[in-house]
Amino acid sequence: MTETDVDCENLIADMTTKARSAAHILARATDDHKSAALKYAASAVRIDTPKILAANALDMAAGVASHLSDALLDRLKLDEKRIAAMAEAMDQVAILEDPVGQIIDTRTQPNGLTMRRVRIPVGVIGIIYESRPNVTADAAALALRSGNAVILRGGSEAVHSNRAIHHAMVTGVTQAGLPSESVQLVPTQDRMAVGAMLRAQGAIDMIIPRGGKSLVARVQDEARVPVLAHLDGLCHTYVHSQADPEMAQEIIVNAKMRRTGICGATETLLIDQDYAAPAKLVAALIDAGCEVRADDMVMELDSRTVSAQEEDWDTEYLDSVISVRMVAGLEDAMGHIARHGSHHTDAIITGDEKIAERFLAEVDSAIVMHNASTQYADGGEFGLGAEIGIATGRLHARGPVALEGLTTYKWLVLGQGQTRP
Amino acid sequence: MTETDVDCENLIADMTTKARSAAHILARATDDHKSAALKYAASAVRIDTPKILAANALDMAAGVASHLSDALLDRLKLDEKRIAAMAEAMDQVAILEDPVGQIIDTRTQPNGLTMRRVRIPVGVIGIIYESRPNVTADAAALALRSGNAVILRGGSEAVHSNRAIHHAMVTGVTQAGLPSESVQLVPTQDRMAVGAMLRAQGAIDMIIPRGGKSLVARVQDEARVPVLAHLDGLCHTYVHSQADPEMAQEIIVNAKMRRTGICGATETLLIDQDYAAPAKLVAALIDAGCEVRADDMVMELDSRTVSAQEEDWDTEYLDSVISVRMVAGLEDAMGHIARHGSHHTDAIITGDEKIAERFLAEVDSAIVMHNASTQYADGGEFGLGAEIGIATGRLHARGPVALEGLTTYKWLVLGQGQTRP
Numbered sequence: 001m002t003e004t005d006v007d008c009e010n011l012i013a014d015m016t017t018k019a020r021s022a023a024h025i026l027a028r029a030t031d032d033h034k035s036a037a038l039k040y041a042a043s044a045v046r047i048d049t050p051k052i053l054a055a056n057a058l059d060m061a062a063g064v065a066s067h068l069s070d071a072l073l074d075r076l077k078l079d080e081k082r083i084a085a086m087a088e089a090m091d092q093v094a095i096l097e098d099p100v101g102q103i104i105d106t107r108t109q110p111n112g113l114t115m116r117r118v119r120i121p122v123g124v125i126g127i128i129y130e131s132r133p134n135v136t137a138d139a140a141a142l143a144l145r146s147g148n149a150v151i152l153r154g155g156s157e158a159v160h161s162n163r164a165i166h167h168a169m170v171t172g173v174t175q176a177g178l179p180s181e182s183v184q185l186v187p188t189q190d191r192m193a194v195g196a197m198l199r200a201q202g203a204i205d206m207i208i209p210r211g212g213k214s215l216v217a218r219v220q221d222e223a224r225v226p227v228l229a230h231l232d233g234l235c236h237t238y239v240h241s242q243a244d245p246e247m248a249q250e251i252i253v254n255a256k257m258r259r260t261g262i263c264g265a266t267e268t269l270l271i272d273q274d275y276a277a278p279a280k281l282v283a284a285l286i287d288a289g290c291e292v293r294a295d296d297m298v299m300e301l302d303s304r305t306v307s308a309q310e311e312d313w314d315t316e317y318l319d320s321v322i323s324v325r326m327v328a329g330l331e332d333a334m335g336h337i338a339r340h341g342s343h344h345t346d347a348i349i350t351g352d353e354k355i356a357e358r359f360l361a362e363v364d365s366a367i368v369m370h371n372a373s374t375q376y377a378d379g380g381e382f383g384l385g386a387e388i389g390i391a392t393g394r395l396h397a398r399g400p401v402a403l404e405g406l407t408t409y410k411w412l413v414l415g416q417g418q419t420r421p
Numbered sequence: 422m423t424e425t426d427v428d429c430e431n432l433i434a435d436m437t438t439k440a441r442s443a444a445h446i447l448a449r450a451t452d453d454h455k456s457a458a459l460k461y462a463a464s465a466v467r468i469d470t471p472k473i474l475a476a477n478a479l480d481m482a483a484g485v486a487s488h489l490s491d492a493l494l495d496r497l498k499l500d501e502k503r504i505a506a507m508a509e510a511m512d513q514v515a516i517l518e519d520p521v522g523q524i525i526d527t528r529t530q531p532n533g534l535t536m537r538r539v540r541i542p543v544g545v546i547g548i549i550y551e552s553r554p555n556v557t558a559d560a561a562a563l564a565l566r567s568g569n570a571v572i573l574r575g576g577s578e579a580v581h582s583n584r585a586i587h588h589a590m591v592t593g594v595t596q597a598g599l600p601s602e603s604v605q606l607v608p609t610q611d612r613m614a615v616g617a618m619l620r621a622q623g624a625i626d627m628i629i630p631r632g633g634k635s636l637v638a639r640v641q642d643e644a645r646v647p648v649l650a651h652l653d654g655l656c657h658t659y660v661h662s663q664a665d666p667e668m669a670q671e672i673i674v675n676a677k678m679r680r681t682g683i684c685g686a687t688e689t690l691l692i693d694q695d696y697a698a699p700a701k702l703v704a705a706l707i708d709a710g711c712e713v714r715a716d717d718m719v720m721e722l723d724s725r726t727v728s729a730q731e732e733d734w735d736t737e738y739l740d741s742v743i744s745v746r747m748v749a750g751l752e753d754a755m756g757h758i759a760r761h762g763s764h765h766t767d768a769i770i771t772g773d774e775k776i777a778e779r780f781l782a783e784v785d786s787a788i789v790m791h792n793a794s795t796q797y798a799d800g801g802e803f804g805l806g807a808e809i810g811i812a813t814g815r816l817h818a819r820g821p822v823a824l825e826g827l828t829t830y831k832w833l834v835l836g837q838g839q840t841r842p
Contacts (some may be wrong), residue, residue, distance in 0.1 A: 373841050
């Protein structure tokens with residue numbers, strides 16, 4: 001290991017030790033106490049708005065100087081409205097139901113022993129993210145609300161903004177009488193610090209990466225700590241032969257075009273060859289401003305389509321582009337999704353309940369939908385209050401991850417002197 | 422990569438592809454169908470008893486020739502009784518309640534969308550284990566019962582026994598009309614095959630290591646696939662000042678001596694300095710045949726104790742040995758457990774409910790007990806029917822892992838044409 005490696009190891013070891021002490025206190029903090037901390041933090045963010053804006057101006061200037069793309073600059077930018085929304089989101093998290101202490105199940109054995117499963121916080125959560133500075137507030141709020149200590153490592157573009165937001169959060173947390181080490185921000189932008197977090201087995205209990213493919217891939221590849229990852233959202237919508245054409249058209253345009261940059265946007269449309277009005281569907285997308293990359297059969301429906309290349313079926317556009325394929329039926333559609341999908345969200349539009357049931361049962365995605373827009377793939381829309389991401393892995397938590405996904409459980413065994421025969 | 426590396430990668434890639442196809446069928450198999458497969462398998466194990474015994478004799482002869490320890494030979498050895506018990510265990514798993522298809526929660530939003538969380542199998546599970554050949558049957562039975570395809574990699578000492586048991590299981594599974602690839606046994610003992618399993622991200626959904634510390638450590642270190650690990654069971658029992666002496670004595674002797682080789686055996690006894698009858702407790706252990714390694718204060722209680730070394734506090738003896746320390750109260754006891762424990766099972770004996778509540782809340786272990794023997798740390802005793810291990814990690818499943826721990830969930834979203842505003 002190089003010297004910076006060792007420095008970063010030491011830094012993270014020190015931070016995780018402090019985080020563990022804070023986590024012990026947070027784990028036993030009452031619902032009201034944790035809620036109050038978030039309200040204080042929201043209020044500190046509001047009061048610190050001028051400081052946060054000034055810090056953000058430094059990041060924006062550096063971003064312009066280093067020729068960041070307009071899209072990245074837009075993610076980086078904070079204004080009064082965005083800061084107000086950040087504070088409001090914290091207030092919303094403050095009033096969510098606290099999962100900690102919930103009894104998941106209780107069973108009493110014939111020998112009189114009672115076994116009880118109780119929800120507890122995960123412990124110390126590491127969050128590694130990129131340019132959006134609001135993650136500093138959003139992610140930390142959810143982690144804290146569920147009684148976890150959090151170690152944040154934001155992107156270098158947002159370093160000043162992150163520090164200012166973190167400062168406000170710590171103000172709120174300490175005002176509520178909780179340890180300042182409940183929310184820590186890694187002070188260095190050295191990439192070795194990320195490596196040290198990923199190797200901090202036993203010291204960090206869970207890492208949540210929030211960012212682009214390359215970040216998530218690095219985290220998954222290097223991590224020795226369990227990772228709750230959100231990979232691509234390569235979402236499909238399959239319009240079955242028994243779909244109502246009006247419903248299909250409305251859903252498809254919404255699923256693709258409402259907001260093209262979110263992970264729940266439909267990226268591939270599969271049209272059943274027996275569907276009544278395929279040309280109208282394609283025309284509606286094009287009329288809404290969407291580029292349609294089509295297979296040969298779909299190209300014949302509308303001269304404004306372009307030819308899809310093989311890689312299009314594996315591309316998450318996050319843009320006003322969709323790939324469209326004609327399929328021979330349910331099996332063909334599910335086969336396409338199995339080959340090209342990302343286990344995020346996939347939908348079927350059909351009036352046939354039996355077909356819908358098969359699709360819902362057999363498509364192996366975190367979220368499967370019937371007669372609804374894939375843009376509903378969002379913790380808020382699921383009634384979970386907020387989300388820290390959509391998990392596309394299979395273990396621990398799947399789909400929208402909210403407070404419950406940031407908890408685990410322990411077993412209490414309550415006896416009266418029992419010994420095992 | 423070397424040539425064997427590539428060969429092993431190809432082998433595992435081929436096995437996981439077949440396992441995935443089998444998993445798709447298993448995921449939709451009915452409760453009765455999976456149950457029948459296990460009953461057929463149990464019956465095939467009974468019928469094949471002579472073949473399994475002959476195969477085991479080869480392993481035992483090789484084991485003797487290579488000077489395996491008596492303990493290892495005992496783990497390896499099968500006889501008619503052990504084989505009958507293996508088949509009986511499969512029949513027991515066959516009648517457990519199937520968690521697949523259970524609806525975890527249902528929520529209908531104001532816009533009419535219904536979100537439903539449904540339990541599904543994890544998918545493809547890899548099990549890497551050591552000398553006990555019965556794991557081939559036990560682990561595979563639990564994985565199959567919960568609708569998973571399983572890839573087994575047993576220890577080289579048990580290679581013939583494992584093949585014979587695996588053969589019987591496949592016979593049962595195919596008799597029930599389920600794919601033979603539902604249960605696969607890695608055909609090579611090349612260690613590279615384990616490496617290939619650990620790197621099979623996306624192809625194997627979860628790895629369960631069952632074996633000693635070095636196996637589990639290797640798996641945790643190399644795995645790119647999520648691991649459900651069972652580390653040491655360095656269990657503590659704390660006898661508080663308000664413990665009933667008779668209860669304390671009975672529990673301690675049971676917790677240590679009932680079976681010393683299981684992970685739920687107490688390895689360290691912490692005696693409160695204000696506890697009424699510490700000498701009797703120590704004497705009871707020694708009288709029961711236990712070696713007591715004690716700190717200075719405990720050594721004064723009984724001349725038959727020996728002096729504990731620093732490493733004793735971190736040692737899982739799995740033998741008739743216990744380390745005993747006098748502690749200054751609850752905080753001291755919990756501090757010791759935090760420093761030396763393994764997050765497996767820890768118990769308090771006390772008549773003071775408030776003290777018990779604090780211990781149960783603050784000790785960070787998968788299982789915390791009040792007034793009961795730590796030897797109850799067992800899925801069967803928890804009413805879970807059977808267990809694949811005791812998970813000491815924090816995510817997905819914690820404590821005894823039974824069928825539910827081998828499942829995950831998906832979200833169904835049921836709409837009537839909703840589009841997101």
